[in-house]
Amino acid sequence: MGETFDLAASLDQRQPANALIVGAGYIGLEMAEALTARGIRVTQVEQLPEVLPTVDAELGALVHDGLTRHGVEVVTATTVTRISRGATGLRVDGRTATGPAAWNVDLVLVVVGVRPDTELLTTAGAQTGARGAVVVDHGMATSLPGVWAAGDCVITHHRQLGLTYLPLGTTAHKQGRVAGHNAIGGRARFHGSFGTQVVKVFDLVIARTGLRDHEATGLGHSPLTVQSSPNDHKAYYPTAYPITIRVTGDTTTGQLLGAQLVGWLGTEVSKRVDTYATALFHGMTVAEISDLDLSYTPPLGSPWDAVQMATQAWESWVTDLHTEVSA
Structure with a gap:
């Protein structure tokens, strides 16, 4: 929060005309929107092939188009190698697949992920796990007697992936409630996360929960992801818009594994x-x-909600797949 206030004060004082954001994850994309809203020209640099790598590239491409539509210059598959101060501003050097690149800007934001801040606990001898985060049990107790911990400094009990590190505000709130309850003698339990996330970027909303194909395969599933675009409500009622939905399920068991929208x-x-x-x-x-x-009224939905139409599209693919195998 302190860094947010510092940035706002710097923007008011320096009045930058252009900015470069290193990273195109959730916070990087939100910052691109916030700076653009202030009239600042934004260049967004991402080292991976597409923006928002927490969703599949097919959906990342839709977000990429949305950024471009609002005037953000998006540069993917590019690594920033150096940031230096020049006579008139900042110089950012990078490397693309085809060679070197450089930008001259007034402001650089480096938004490349989160590291757990664990020094207080590790100095006291707390056990650490994934990404160096502090290990806690389902009651949020650390390995230190009488010490509970919660939030971005601790590991996440993921209901599908097991022990991992997934810093999210919703997870932190649930963990904090459990930790506080147990610290005064309770027996609460954190029941785990599916990594459910959502972000607004200009006029788009992107969300995900559960597993993607590569994660599911790593856990021994036989995943299939099917993309469809049902309308948010009945098409005959004005302002119906499609929602692009990718449903992932196990072709052997039929179990739902995840979804992206x-x-x-x-x-x-x-x-x-x-x-x-x-x-x-x-x-x-x-x-x-x-x-x-699920509820239905024409201005807000359909007799089969978009959620259900997307899963029915998945079922159709699986039926066709099994038919081909049988033939």
Whole structure:
């Protein structure tokens, strides 16, 4: 929070005309929108092939287009190698697949991920795990007697991946409630995360929960991801917009494994990903989502909600796949 206030004060004082953001994850994209809203020309540099690497590249490309549409210059597959101060501003040197690149800007933001701040606990002898985060049990107790911990400094109990590091505000709140309860003698339990996340970038909303193909394969599943674009509500009612949804399920068991969504602001993407997250929490199959009694009125949805139409598209693919195998 302190860094946010410092940045705001610097922007007011220096009035930069252009800026370069290193990194195109959640915070990097939010900063691109915030700086653009101030009238600052933004260049966004990402070392991976597409922006927002927490979703599949097919959805990252939609976000990429959205950034470009709002005037952000997006440069992917590029590594920043040096930042130096010149006579009139900052020089950023980088390397692309085809050779060196350079930018002259007034402001550089480096937004390349989070590291757990664990010095207090590790100095006291706390055990660490994934990414150097402090190990806690489901009651948020550390390896130190009488010490509980929560938030971005501790490991995450992921319900599918096991022990990992996934710093999220929602997770921190749940962990903090458990830690506080148990610190005064309670027996609360953190029931784990599916990594459910959502971000707004200009007029797009992007969300995900659960596993993607490569994660599911690593856990021994037989995953299939199917993309579809059902409308957010009945097409005959004005202002219906498609939501691009990628559903991942296990072709052997039919189990839902994860979902990713991109839609216009106002298409209730954040609430629809919550439906998938709830289904994951209760171990539902992809087919069982069609049995959910979801609400309907033409201005807001369809008799089959977009969530269900996307899972039905997945079922159709699996049926065709099994038919081909049988033939």
